[in-house]
Amino acid sequence: MILEAVDLVVRYARAKQRALDRVNMRVPAGTLYAVIGPNGSGKSTLMRALMGVVSPESGFTRVGGMESRSWTRRDLARAVGAVPQVEHLAFPITARDFVGMGRYPHLGPLRPEGEADRAAVWAAMDRCNVLDLAERDMTTLSGGELQRVRIARALAQEPSALILDEPTASLDLRHEMTIFRLLRNSADRGMTVLLITHHINLAARFSDRFLLLSEGRVAAEGDIREVFREEILAEVYGWPVAVREDPVSGAPLVTPLQEPTASSIRPL
Amino acid sequence: MKRSLLALLLLASAVLAVLLSVRFGSVPLTTSETVAALRGSGDAVHRSILLDLRLPRAVLGLLVGGGLALAGSVFQALLRNPLAEPFILGISGGAAAGAVLVLALGLTAAGSGVLPVAAFAGALVAILLVFRVASAAERTLDVRVLLLAGVVVGSFFSAVIALILSLSEARAVRSAILWMMGSLAGANWGSVMVVAAYTIPAALALMGLARALNLMAVGEETASYLGTDVERVKRIAYGVASLVTAAGVAVAGIIGFVGLIVPHGIRLLIGSDQRFLLPLSFLAGAAFLALADLGARLLLAPTEIPIGVVTAFLGVPLFLVLLRRSLTG
Numbered sequence: 049m050i051l052e053a054v055d056l057v058v059r060y061a062r063a064k065q066r067a068l069d070r071v072n073m074r075v076p077a078g079t080l081y082a083v084i085g086p087n088g089s090g091k092s093t094l095m096r097a098l099m100g101v102v103s104p105e106s107g108f109t110r111v112g113g114m115e116s117r118s119w120t121r122r123d124l125a126r127a128v129g130a131v132p133q134v135e136h137l138a139f140p141i142t143a144r145d146f147v148g149m150g151r152y153p154h155l156g157p158l159r160p161e162g163e164a165d166r167a168a169v170w171a172a173m174d175r176c177n178v179l180d181l182a183e184r185d186m187t188t189l190s191g192g193e194l195q196r197v198r199i200a201r202a203l204a205q206e207p208s209a210l211i212l213d214e215p216t217a218s219l220d221l222r223h224e225m226t227i228f229r230l231l232r233n234s235a236d237r238g239m240t241v242l243l244i245t246h247h248i249n250l251a252a253r254f255s256d257r258f259l260l261l262s263e264g265r266v267a268a269e270g271d272i273r274e275v276f277r278e279e280i281l282a283e284v285y286g287w288p289v290a291v292r293e294d295p296v297s298g299a300p301l302v303t304p305l306q307e308p309t310a311s312s313i314r315p316l
Numbered sequence: 317m318k319r320s321l322l323a324l325l326l327l328a329s330a331v332l333a334v335l336l337s338v339r340f341g342s343v344p345l346t347t348s349e350t351v352a353a354l355r356g357s358g359d360a361v362h363r364s365i366l367l368d369l370r371l372p373r374a375v376l377g378l379l380v381g382g383g384l385a386l387a388g389s390v391f392q393a394l395l396r397n398p399l400a401e402p403f404i405l406g407i408s409g410g411a412a413a414g415a416v417l418v419l420a421l422g423l424t425a426a427g428s429g430v431l432p433v434a435a436f437a438g439a440l441v442a443i444l445l446v447f448r449v450a451s452a453a454e455r456t457l458d459v460r461v462l463l464l465a466g467v468v469v470g471s472f473f474s475a476v477i478a479l480i481l482s483l484s485e486a487r488a489v490r491s492a493i494l495w496m497m498g499s500l501a502g503a504n505w506g507s508v509m510v511v512a513a514y515t516i517p518a519a520l521a522l523m524g525l526a527r528a529l530n531l532m533a534v535g536e537e538t539a540s541y542l543g544t545d546v547e548r549v550k551r552i553a554y555g556v557a558s559l560v561t562a563a564g565v566a567v568a569g570i571i572g573f574v575g576l577i578v579p580h581g582i583r584l585l586i587g588s589d590q591r592f593l594l595p596l597s598f599l600a601g602a603a604f605l606a607l608a609d610l611g612a613r614l615l616l617a618p619t620e621i622p623i624g625v626v627t628a629f630l631g632v633p634l635f636l637v638l639l640r641r642s643l644t645g
Contacts, residue, residue: 138533139398149542155527
């Protein structure tokens with residue numbers, strides 16, 4: 049299942065600036081693709097455009113070769129599991145029932161869960177290591193538990209592609225690693241994984257390709273050597289950085305320097 | 317609590333409520349007279365009291381109570397707000413303005429159908445007005461605007477009612493106030509048929525939206541990603557729940573607490589899954605209002621207490637017990 053954006057331009061209603069400006073990208077199956085960039089650079093908008101909930105001003109996004117807006121919501125939910133950055137639960141619900149929502153696109157309005165649905169739910173919870181949370185209320189979970197349950201819901205959809213918006217935000221080291229490894233593993237099994245993240249070092253270590261967004265535009269796109277360059281990252285993030293080889297993993301390690309240099313400071 | 321056990325209990329309560337409502341009333345009948353009348357062998361007047369007054373009134377109580385509880389549960393999910401109830405979006409205000417207008421103008425003399433038709437028309441005006449305001453932006457229905465628009469439209473109709481009442485005679489004011497407190501006294505088979513025609517298809521349609529409403533409780537973006545046509549669901553849920561409420565208000569006035577307390581009570585017992593919450597709220601609302609009406613008729617007989625007073629007196633303590641139990645585990 050290929051995810052694509054072609055000359056994508058998105059502008060929100062009554063906004064002067066484009067949220068995304070001529071973005072091109074292509075994520076083939078079996079790839080872990082990291083979308084990085086500062087806050088407000090258009091990462092979440094890219095996810096919404098791919099999922100067909102915002103309309104492009106021009107250009108288009110495609111999922112599996114078909115334009116996002118042409119998919120029915122239900123068919124798209126069977127093909128792509130998407131986890132938005134924040135969700136606010138209006139009413140209490142158990143983790144098991146929450147993950148069970150991932151089966152809704154397979155069920156329609158009235159058909160009850162069958163054996164295959166229950167199996168998919170347990171398998172997804174098992175992969176995310178949340179089986180022991182099944183009967184817990186979602187509002188009582190810790191940040192790390194919550195994120196893993198939300199990813200389990202997306203896996204329960206049995207999709208061919210995953211799109212996740214900062215799934216490791218505010219997680220501790222161990223939970224970050226668990227989630228990155230889970231996503232790497234999913235890509236290795238042939239899934240298309242698009243990951244929006246601020247953890248650029250973990251992204252560098254685990255991902256196959258990268259999209260660096262800056263104010264809605266593509267600042268860099270490609271493999272690790274094309275994107276993890278000091279001058280590009282410093283320019284985009286507005287802070288000087290050093291990029292060295294991580295002595296342990298061998299991946300590039302981005303280290304912000306102590307003081308911003310005059311040339312790298314951009315007014316915020 | 318087991319859902320199937322609760323369903324059985326509620327069903328039994330609804331049946332019991334109907335039986336008691338037929339058996340007891342201001343005209344004292346013995347059980348054998350009641351049975352004889354129901355079998356067609358008894359006194360013709362008794363028969364008429366049972367079949368043309370008490371039975372349709374009990375059935376109307378079931379339908380209106382079920383409809384209000386169902387609508388309340390749907391509004392709570394749609395607006396993502398536990399304080400939501402069927403009247404929060406101004407429907408009661410519109411209906412009351414229509415009813416008060418015909419009472420003040422003395423038009424009710426033209427026939428028993430005038431008052432419900434006027435109330436229903438007023439409710440429709442409120443529903444359309446709120447919908448137009450809330451869906452003005454980019455053809456999407458913003459539930460926060462919906463809530464705000466509903467409350468504002470409701471306040472506007474309150475002002476209309478206050479104006480009409482201040483210009484009316486004392487007798488019209490009294491009937492208007494009694495109407496606004498809610499009552500099932502006007503029940504007949506005609507009103508039962510009309511309310512059933514709205515409530516039963518609406519209940520089925522809303523129960524078909526149960527999964528989508530579960531997703532809406534997590535958020536609209538998530539609901540979209542999990543296969544829901546969010547705009548369509550919001551429109552149908554708002555429209556259908558509003559029509560059920562309007563039909564109920566038109567025949568029974570503004571009966572408070574049922575639409576707020578019943579869904580919460582059921583939620584405390586079985587959780588928030590709308591697939592079970594919607595049908596069980598309907599059953600509970602039905603049984604609750606039929607029993608409340610029995611109380612309204614009998615407690616101070618021959619004087620009838622406004623049914624809204626009974627629903628509050630019965631519902632509030634019951635709800636507080638459930639709430640306390642859920643907090644202490």
